[in-house]
Amino acid sequence: MRYKDYYSPNSLKEAEQLLKELDGPVTLLAGGTDIMVYAREDDRYQDHHIINIYGLPELQGIELKDDCIRIGAGVTHSEIEQSPIIQKYATVLADGCRTVGSLQIRNHATLAGNICNASPAADSLAPLAVLDAKVEVLRDGEMVLMPLYDVIVKPYRTSLSDRDLVTAVIVRRLPEDEITCFYKLGRRKALAISRMTITYVAHKADDGTVDDFNITAGAIFPRPMTFPDINEKLLGKKPDETILEDVARALGNKIPEITGIRKSTAYKQPVCSNLAARILKEKLLEV
Amino acid sequence: MTTYTIGKSTDRIDAEAKVTGKAVFGDDARFPNMLYCKGVYAEYAHAKILSIDTSEAEKMPGVACVVTAKDIPGEKMFGELYIDQYPIADDMTRYLGDVVAVVAADTQAQANAAAKRVKVSYEPLPVLTVPEAAIGNEQVINPDYPDNICGGVHALKGDIDKSLRESDIIVEGHFETQFVEHAYIEPEAVTVIPSPMRPEVTVLGTLQAPYNARISIHRCLNVPMSQIIIRPSAIGGSFGGKIETAEAMSVRASLIALKTGRVAHYKLTREESIVESYKRHPINFDLQLGADKDGYIKGLKVKAIGDCGSYINMSPPVAYKVATLGPGPYRMDSLDYDCQMVITNNNHTGSMRGFGTPQAIFALENAMDMLAEKVGISPLEIRRRNLLANGDVSPCGHLLDFHEVSIRSCMEKAVKELDYERKYAEYKEQNKDPKRRIRRGVGIATTMRGASVGADGNGYDVSRVLIEVLPDGNVHVNLGLVEIGQGLRTTQAMMAAEGMGVSLEHVTMGETDTSRAPITGACIASRGTFVGGMAIRDCCDKIHKIMAEAVAKVYKKPVDDIVFENDRVRFADMDISFQDAVNACYSCDVNVTPTAVGTYYVPMLKWDGHTGEPFYTYTYSCHVAEVEVDLDCGTVEIIKMVGCHDMGRSINPIMADGQIYGGMAMAEGMAIFEDLGLDRKTGRLKNTNYENYIIPTAMDVPENVAIRNENPDPRSAFGGHSLGEPATEPGVGAITCAINMALGKAGYIRSLPADIDRVFFAGQELFGEKEA
The missing domain is CATH 3.30.465.10 (Uridine Diphospho-n-acetylenolpyruvylglucosamine Reductase; domain 3)
Incomplete structure (x- = not known):
């Protein structure tokens, strides 16, 4: 790895001081599982001051x-x-x-x-x-x-x-009886870059209606997003198959809406809807 | 046959060095004043090299030299069978893995920096990446092959037209397979030490075929063979992959070592390794399988086209195995199997575990399931009706009357272990529901594998070993068939102990060294245990004769009935220790040398170019697989695989099981994951490291089961023939047959890998509309 120089401050204060005093680009190192990989690809850090903040007590x-x-x-x-x-x-x-x-x-x-x-x-x-x-x-x-x-x-x-x-x-901080789900679709079971993840949190009131719901997909959108319009479909309602499938379809439809139609859309859109429907039904339908 | 050492599970002799990290692998070599090398790769997959300017690179800090093809004093090309590969590209680049110059510097960082300053000007040529389009293309890649076809094999038996005409059922299909990377853990690395005394180099590193490397260095650098000493390091996996690429590197590094007088160390990064190294052949098959109404096969006709890439490498012999073993272990009246290999500007393709058969068996076994579906019987039943038995004639015309044709028992044991029949019936019923999204399937694939090279290598299939019995009773073995992770060193030691009649602790194995072990063929073609064992047997017999002569003189007894067994030597009424017999040899009134070179060559096989005896003997194998397919997203989970193999006799059962487990995992990768992401426009590979090139992790491999179905082979010294390649060759067929069963349609997916996209779209095509 090529870099300009390397600092390992002992406290947040020292790190702050370094950030203030150093001239030129700085890269903060906090584990290095990405930086070490990039540094092997090219010399992008050769003019950078590396400040290692990994393990700072604060x-x-x-x-x-x-x-x-x-x-x-x-x-x-x-x-x-x-x-x-x-x-x-x-x-x-x-x-x-x-x-x-x-x-x-x-x-x-x-x-x-x-x-x-x-x-x-x-x-x-x-x-x-x-x-x-x-x-x-x-x-x-x-x-x-x-x-x-x-x-x-x-x-x-x-x-x-x-x-x-x-x-x-x-x-x-979610209530203890919050229903949550995280689903990862990768090409294999370990060391897999996600093809897609789907995650939601939901809460049911005593009458069975949903009073908290937030769903999104990962590895799909350019930035972490949530969708109030989708959440609205379920909020205040008792989940049934039709509603959950509607929610799932709406999540899948966000893919072309946000990222445009790409080669991968033919796979990602239906799969996103399929999997979302499955994991929503698994945990939200009354047995 | 009573055995004392073989057949008993034994720890690997290199286990401790490897698990404690002490073993020295290719990149571990360090010497004072050592140079580090870096190759400069082609910018175009196909281009004329107009000029190479190394002047700026040479001026960079720490640089000792920059070499190009012009610096090679001998021949510019090398090759195992066909001399067409350039260790350094001369006038042209033929694929993106061609190296046009090599920089050597005091540190790796200096070499890397200088390599970027080598300036090459090119005249790009049309890039051919599709074999079917390359055939007869006006753009010729190798002028010796004006139609871009470098060779092929056409296996013929009987009258195929008549058989197909008389068939009640003909199934047809087009099958395609992909490039597959060997994916050894350790990338290639060599270190060349020049002698200060004479023009001599010692080459350490990842060399699967040391004697071939010696020939290549000799050919290109004009060094006498005796002064090229190849000493492979501990090798971190090879699977057929550390031959030509490592040899090209050895030539380059030797050139630098001889030029500078300094040790030259040359390793590839993972990305360089994937870009430069040769791969498993992608092969496309057009197949017709004819049978009567009950599913008894009458004839098989296949036209197969393989992509040999930029250099011929092992393509014609791969075509030989495709055409002769691709028909599987089935009875048939006639066969017409034509496999041709086409030169393109893709990575060249060569030896890789299976050598063409995993591809061919994938095509054939899916066609077998299609046939079963048409007949209306199960995949198990169609195979029961067609598998070979003792005394049958193989698809290529070989009368199998010399050993146990155990393919039926291999299959029955494997299906029993998986509980195949129950699961088949259950899943078949479940899969009738078109709404079912998570579906299971089971699949079977069977193979017969020719041991060692085969008739296309008639006369060249040789092995030699040097064994010395030293005064302390130590049996020292020098054998150039290399340990590449498969455990061969241990197997050889066990066979030497058995052959010599001593216990294993009296055997020591010399590290492979071409100046010490006599010339022998490479550790390829699943021949290491088979031909190595035969040479060991011959050598032990020769040494026993020498020792018998000595004890006859010392003990003055007849030795006609002499037996060497279990550290004892018995003759006449005598029962002495092996050490006593050794002492007799070295006693001052006798002085004979209990040392010999053993030689074995496979008998000449009858093969007229189309039919006959393609191999000397065979290994029978069956893999069965159970999978779960999720149509909602296309994932395939392997639930369980069973591999049942008749390796003749397993010399070391625990290592034999290890081979089988590894073979199944490797097949899983090819079947459902592996894809190099070849860009057909440029010949560039997208997936050049293990972040993107997906191989199975331990998490993806289920609790597989290995079954040994041993029938010691009378054609082998210790009863064992081959296992390395058989362990992987049926797997892809079994897995894909299982996936297609889960999809409810035999032979539906016909292109590899059956990855999540392909399986998802298959599910959409088959069941999507009905849902909507």
Whole structure:
């Protein structure tokens, strides 16, 4: 790997100081499971200062708050997958993180790294989207809170500058009886780049009507999106086959609507609808 | 036959070095003052090279030299059978894996940087990537083959027109297979050490065929064969793949080592390895299978066209195996199997586990299922009606009266293990529901595999071994058939122990070294255990004769009935230890040398170019597979595979099982995953690493079952013939037959891989409209 120089600060403060003082492009290293791969492809980092923020104590930890969960930027996929808090109050994120790459990658790769790399195929992004994730960014000495949608603007592009440092990701805390689902379609069972993921969270009121619903697909859209118009189809209603199939079809229809008709649409659109219908029915129909 | 060592599961002799990380693989070699090499690849798959300017690269820091084809002092081309491959492209590029120059520098980074400064100017030529379009094309790739056909084999038996005319049922189909990468874990790497004393090079690295590499270096660099010493390192998988590519690299690195007097280390990245290395042949089959109304086969007619890519490599012998083994282990009155190989600007194609048969068996076995469907019987029953038995004549005309033709028992054991009949009936019933989205299927494929090279290599199918019995009673074996991960070294040691009549701890195996082990054919064609074992047997017999002479002199007893067994030597009324017999040889009043070279060559086979005895003996195999297909998204999950093989005798059962498990996993990859993403416009491969080129992971391989159905072969020294390639060849057929059963239509998917897109669209075509 070719780079200009390498720093390994011991605290967030030191990292902040470096960001302020250094001239020229900076790349923050937070695990390196993407950066090391890119560096092998070409010399894109040869003029970059590399600042390793992996393991900074301020970026660790998963905290349960009243209505949300704060996940430190340095938390790995394995930590999320194994966290009792996430498993209980944001199950869908644990499920998404569990399917990423291989065990070795999950042990090392961080959630914030995944966001900053902005790969549309990143398995954590669709769960984060349905959890209304917000990204906490240290910018010019201040903490800014940005919706995930505003951070990832298109594939492999974020709105962050190279002086911005993501410190945490904040997601909704779901009620314990929330129904959640994460489904991954890959070409194989491990080390698979997702062909598609479908994920939703739903909650049923005592009368059986749905009072919370958020569905999206991953590895499909240019940025993490949710669709209020689709969610509306189910909100306030008792799920039945017709409604769920309508929701599923609507999700599939978003593919040509948002990405245009491509060669892959012939596969992705029907498959998205098929799978969405299946996983919605599995968990939402009364037995 | 009582055995003491063979037939008992034994730890691999290299296990400890490999699991502790101590084994030295190709890229592990490090020497003082070593140079690192980097190849410059062609920019066009087909182009004239107008000029190469290396001056700027030569001025780059750390660069010792830049070599091009002009620096090669000997012949510009090499090849195992056909001399047409350029280790460094001379006047033209013929595919994108051609190397036009090689840079050597003090560090790898310096070599990489300098390689980018080599300037080549090209005149692009039309790129041919479709074999059918290349045949007779005005654009000729190799002027020796003006129609772009480099060869082929036409197997003929009986009167095919009559058989098809008399058939009640004829099934027809067009089948296509893809390029497949060997996907060895370790990319190619060689290290060449020049001698300071004389023009001599020692080549270490990933060399599956050391004696062929020696010939190639000799041919291109004019070094005497004796001064080219090939010592393969521990090899991280090969599957037939580390022959020509590694040889081309050996020539390049030797050129640099001789030019600079420095050690030259040359390794490929994964991407370079996939771009440069040869692949499994894509073959298209047009097939007609004729049978009577009860499904008894009358004749098979196949026209197969293989893509040999830029260099001929092993294409004609692959065509030979396609045409002679592609008809499977079935009775038939007549056969007309014509396989031709076409030169294109794709990656050249060569040896890969199966050597043409996984493709041919895929086509044939799906046609068998189509026939069963037409007759109205099960795939199992159609095979029961047609499989060969003792005393039958093979499709190519070989009377099978010399060993147990065990294909029927292989199939019956495999289907029993899978519970095939129950599952077939159950899934067939379930799949009648057109609304059913998750469907299961079971599939069967059977093969007969010719052991070793076959009649197209008559006279060349030789092996040799040097065994020395040393004064301490140690039996030291030097055999140039290479350990490539398959466990051959251990097998050889076990056969030497058995043959010599000593226990395994008295046998040591020399590392393969061409200056030490006598010239032998390559470790290819599933011949290592078979022909290696025969040479070991011959060698042990010769040494026993020498030792018998010595003990006769020392003990003054007749030795006509001498037996070497289990570390004892018995003759007349004597029962002495092997060590005593060794002592007799080295005693000062006798002084004979218990050392010999054993030789074996496969007997000349009757083959008139179309029919006869294509091979000396055969391995019978059956794979059955159970799959689950999800029509909602096209995924295929392999639920279970069973591989039942008659390898004659398994020398080391636990390793034989390992071969079978690995073979099934490899077939799974070819059947449902693997795709290099060839761009037919440019000849470029899109999927050049394992992020994009999908092979099965451990998570994708189910709990498969290996069954050994052993019938020791009287035509083999220790009863064992072949297993390496048989372990993989039926798998693709079994899996695709199972997928097509799940789809409810035999032979529906006829192109590989049956990946998620292909299976999804097949489901849409078959069931989509009914749903709407």
